[in-house]
Amino acid sequence: MRRTEKRLAGRRLSGLMAGAALLLLAACSNEVVVRGNLPDPDSMAEVQIGVSSRQQVAEALGSPSTISSFQDRTWYYIGQKQTQVAFMDPEVLERSIFVVSFDDAGIVKDTAHYTLEDGKIIDPVTRKTPTEGRELTILQQLFGNLGKFPTSQQSGDQ
Numbered sequence: 546m547r548r549t550e551k552r553l554a555g556r557r558l559s560g561l562m563a564g565a566a567l568l569l570l571a572a573c574s575n576e577v578v579v580r581g582n583l584p585d586p587d588s589m590a591e592v593q594i595g596v597s598s599r600q601q602v603a604e605a606l607g608s609p610s611t612i613s614s615f616q617d618r619t620w621y622y623i624g625q626k627q628t629q630v631a632f633m634d635p636e637v638l639e640r641s642i643f644v645v646s647f648d649d650a651g652i653v654k655d656t657a658h659y660t661l662e663d664g665k666i667i668d669p670v671t672r673k674t675p676t677e678g679r680e681l682t683i684l685q686q687l688f689g690n691l692g693k694f695p696t697s698q699q700s701g702d703q
Contacts, residue, residue: 581624582610583641589658592645597653602645609645618654620645625661637661 584606591597591605602620609620622643629635640661648654681689 575628575630577626577628577638579624579626582607582622583624583626583639584622584643589643589656592653592656594653594656599647599651602653606643606645618647620647640664 588605592602606622610623611621613619625640626638627635628638642659644657645653646655
């Protein structure tokens with residue numbers, strides 16, 4: 546009878562450990578996330594230079610991700626796919642920027658398609674801007690105002 550109980554307890558323990566291992570593996574799974582508007586190549590081929598109007602572009606590709614700041618003659622369709630495993634940095638799998646430029650009459654003047662390979666890595670400047678003043682220690686910050694302000698007895702307010 547004791548052996549049966551030990552076997553049963555061992556099976557329960559191994560079942561719990563297997564379940565815990567599955568939960569841990571599920572937590573580390575990578576998920577592909579699509580952000581923005583990634584139009585498919587067939588839809589982009591429907592946009593014809595000198596033929597398509599704004600309305601036709603909107604019907605083929607949907608609303609743009611952004612529009613140029615001045616004179617709204619350029620529409621940008623921006624999207625990317627990325628994946629992330631647990632706490633690691635996200636990895637960009639695919640990036641697409643489709644640019645549609647219109648003339649004054651609202652007909653497509655030019656198109657351009659940029660992908661992840663067309664991107665450039667920018668190294669930002671990491672300098673620090675110097676500030677005026679001096680750096681105080683924690684004790685100087687805590688006790689720095691002691692004795693600076695007059696008390697009611699010192700100012701004659703009795």
